[in-house]
Amino acid sequence: MHFSEIKAQEQQNMMPTYGRFEVAIVQGKGVMAQDSEGKSYIDFTSGIGVNALGFCDDRWIAAVTKQASTLQHISNLYYNPAQTALAQALCQLSGFDKVFFSNSGAEANECAIKLARKYGTDTYGRHRTKIITLVNSFHGRTVTTLAATGQDTFHRYFDPFTEGFVYAQANDLKSVKALLDENTCAVFVEMIQGEGGVMPLEPRFVKELERLCKKHDVLLMVDEVQTGMGRTGTLFCYEQYGIAPDVITSSKALGGGLPIGACLCTERLGGVLNNGMHGSTFGGNPVACAGALSVLERVADKEFLKEVTAKGAYIQQKLAQMKGVAQVRGIGMMIGLLPRQGTAKEIACACLEQGLLVLTAKEMVRLLPPLTITFEEIDKGLEILARVIGQA
Numbered sequence: 001m002h003f004s005e006i007k008a009q010e011q012q013n014m015m016p017t018y019g020r021f022e023v024a025i026v027q028g029k030g031v032m033a034q035d036s037e038g039k040s041y042i043d044f045t046s047g048i049g050v051n052a053l054g055f056c057d058d059r060w061i062a063a064v065t066k067q068a069s070t071l072q073h074i075s076n077l078y079y080n081p082a083q084t085a086l087a088q089a090l091c092q093l094s095g096f097d098k099v100f101f102s103n104s105g106a107e108a109n110e111c112a113i114k115l116a117r118k119y120g121t122d123t124y125g126r127h128r129t130k131i132i133t134l135v136n137s138f139h140g141r142t143v144t145t146l147a148a149t150g151q152d153t154f155h156r157y158f159d160p161f162t163e164g165f166v167y168a169q170a171n172d173l174k175s176v177k178a179l180l181d182e183n184t185c186a187v188f189v190e191m192i193q194g195e196g197g198v199m200p201l202e203p204r205f206v207k208e209l210e211r212l213c214k215k216h217d218v219l220l221m222v223d224e225v226q227t228g229m230g231r232t233g234t235l236f237c238y239e240q241y242g243i244a245p246d247v248i249t250s251s252k253a254l255g256g257g258l259p260i261g262a263c264l265c266t267e268r269l270g271g272v273l274n275n276g277m278h279g280s281t282f283g284g285n286p287v288a289c290a291g292a293l294s295v296l297e298r299v300a301d302k303e304f305l306k307e308v309t310a311k312g313a314y315i316q317q318k319l320a321q322m323k324g325v326a327q328v329r330g331i332g333m334m335i336g337l338l339p340r341q342g343t344a345k346e347i348a349c350a351c352l353e354q355g356l357l358v359l360t361a362k363e364m365v366r367l368l369p370p371l372t373i374t375f376e377e378i379d380k381g382l383e384i385l386a387r388v389i390g391q392a
């Protein structure tokens with residue numbers, strides 16, 4: 001099918017919720033994608049940080065197809081070895097003790113929010129339900145996770161929103177302290193605000209935040225939906241800040257391209273959500289879990305993570321040398337660059353034209369290449385980017 005037909009089909013039958021680039025991607029392998037007209041692209045997006053192993057990784061395909069031809073779904077009324085295997089590996093490798101599986105990042109965050117409120121009210125009484133998030137954060141698109149998101153543009157059209165969220169300034173402990181009281185059950189933050197423009201939190205703030213939370217038994221919850229699963233050079237990004245959160249959420253890269261989310265917590269919180277208090281029809285689907293286990297086994301490897309760090313440093317260093325780049329931000333292979341000329345969107349469109357897929361986040365051009373990308377492929381992509389930014 002040609003692009004014009006695909007576009008016509010979409011316009012006829014789909015709600016116009018997405019501002020799409022003017023191409024239809026129809027297949028991919030590794031770091032290369034092809035569109036409906038046969039044109040090739042180097043992928044610096046991983047489908048927004050999802051395809052950590054690139055497109056159609058052979059071992060991932062083998063794991064997924066094996067599970068799909070063994071048992072594609074079973075309800076959560078029964079035990080499920082694909083789920084338990086993933087749960088065990090996730091807990092062992094992350095150091096957390098208990099997990100709940102969902103289908104998306106927003107759903108993983110819903111679980112964290114429910115857990116925090118249940119813990120707060122169980123332990124301290126009905127009043128303890130308030131959650132502090134950060135200005136410029138992003139936590140999802142459900143009505144509750146929109147409320148958790150600290151950006152006014154997301155608080156339009158769909159009110160009434162879920163109550164109980166307040167927004168502190170990132171890197172400003174005073175602003176957190178001013179909001180924290182006996183009604184606060186949790187602080188929920190991203191280590192790097194991804195959608196907010198690739199803004200890493202300052203290490204000192206994060207350490208102070210941890211201390212403050214511990215002192216008041218306020219749960220420290222980290223949204224690792226975009227930063228997790230090796231993206232920043234450690235399995236989860238919080239590890240680099242030297243903190244021990246109570247709860248983390250994971251999704252995006254977790255399934256390597258299949259929908260899955262996870263909410264992980266420490267031992268003492270492991271029984272807070274119990275029989276009948278939370279659930280999901282598809283959550284922990286065996287095929288998604290088999291894919292996730294395959295991703296996890298690869299990205300948790302120390303050597304693999306070292307390479308992510310090296311590749312991230314390489315990309316960031318090359319970007320910093322480009323004349324058209326005013327600023328580079330990020331950790332590992334989660335990278336944002338501020339162009340000197342042209343908007344991020346204009347640059348993304350020009351890159352697309354030249355055969356390179358990149359993302360934007362606010363005023364930043366955002367790069368989330370597959371973690372398996374080679375240095376040669378990085379060079380090829382950066383050559384295109386340099387050319388585009390030079391002329392933008």
Ligand SMILES: *Cc1c(COP(=O)(O)O)cnc(C)c1O
Pocket residue numbers: 103104105106107109138139140141190194195223224225226251252
């Ligand atoms: C993408 C993202 C989400 C939402 O995930 P969905 O799978 O789209 O629901 C939540 N938090 C962060 C930090 C994200 O980057």
